[in-house]
Amino acid sequence: MKSLVARLRGDKVIWAIVFLLALVSFLPVYSASTNLVYVIGKGSTLGYLVKHLGHLFLGFAIIYFVHKVPYHYFRALSIFGIPLVIVLLLYTLFQGTTIGGANASRWIQIPFVGVSFQTSTLAFTVLMVYVARYLAKVSDKEYTFKESLLELWLPVFAVLVLILPTNFSTTALIFSMVCMLIFIGYYPLKYLATVIGLGIAALLLFLLMAKAFPTNKLFSRVNTWGNRIERFMDDKPNEDDYQIEKAKIAIASGRIYGLGPGKSVQKNFLPQSSSDFIFAIIVEEYGLFGAIGIMFLYLLLFFRFIINAQKAPTLFGKLLIIGLGFPIVFQALINMAVAVELLPVTGQTLPLVSSGGTSIWMTCVAVGVILSVTKKEQEVALDQEEKMKREETLKRIIDKEIELEELNNNKEEKEAKNPLEPILNQ
Missing domain, CATH: 1.20.5 (Single alpha-helices involved in coiled-coils or other helix-helix interfaces)
Incomplete structure (x- = not known):
């Protein structure tokens, strides 16, 4: 064990936080899986726990091997990665599978393995690396808006357009994170304002097309978005607002100390209790202290990202840490905000805690790249x-x-x- 720890490079605090988040996830996922077993009648609790363990084990293997790669190699990988993810998103959009009755075109089935993969999470990671590469490349050069429009924004909007029809929340998160990274990367503000305006105009055009062609498969999720926003804005009780009500009951039941591990009641009624609403189950079983503990770990991770971004030896390294690290924390905050009804239901998971292979694996890829950047000169020499x-x-x-x-x-x-x-x- 000591020899394995000695071989780990990069920020040891980030390693520790990621390990703690993974460790914390076992009991809530094991407890929440009873909803799928006894209510839906699918699988066994031990089976879901072993599956989650397998996802995390593969995730940590990904972190280990990715963090060994010198981070400047990811420049070239992002160039080849953008066309690949665009092809995968196109395939997903027209050939995607349906999971749990959800709209198709979010997941693809990996042949001969029997594992479903959400391609938008891969696209998110590759796109952030690509944007960081571009900003680092032009940092000391003069360029026009037209040049950046072709080389930077064309791939960005291509990815967003292919994700938008089936997953608005992920599209909005990607676009906001790209704008955040570009702002930090000294991209001219007048160009950024123009792009934001174009993005809003494109979204309005998409909504108008959805109204004009309501039966088209590409626009089938638009009504769902509208209903969620209307329910969120409406103060009156709504019979369709089932998930959030059960989540609030779970949080209210937890009080300060919680009901105890495995004693959650709302896990039997709350859909997606082991993924999208895992935070509500954590609060119900572990109370206010459990909620504060989870938030503390994510905020500590956020501060470590900031500290390491300042210490990074190159601009590309700084932008990589910000572009890949901040979305992990923001996604966690969105997930927790949905559970307490500060935001409409989005479907964003709690990174490294919620069950689900794709989310865990791509988060681990991002963490591995960040740890590669945080390696000190002595560690690189070793x-x-x-x-x-x-x-x-x-x-x-x-x-x-x-x-x-x-x-x-x-x-x-x-x-x-x-x-x-x-x-x-x-």
């Missing part, structure tokens, strides 16, 4: 030293094999010259 040692060991093995082969060849040559030599030696 990685290089380990690499050199491996190469030297491999070279010695190859040299030894060559030496043995030469000895065997010489022996065979001698035997060929004097076939009686082995008999004489005896």
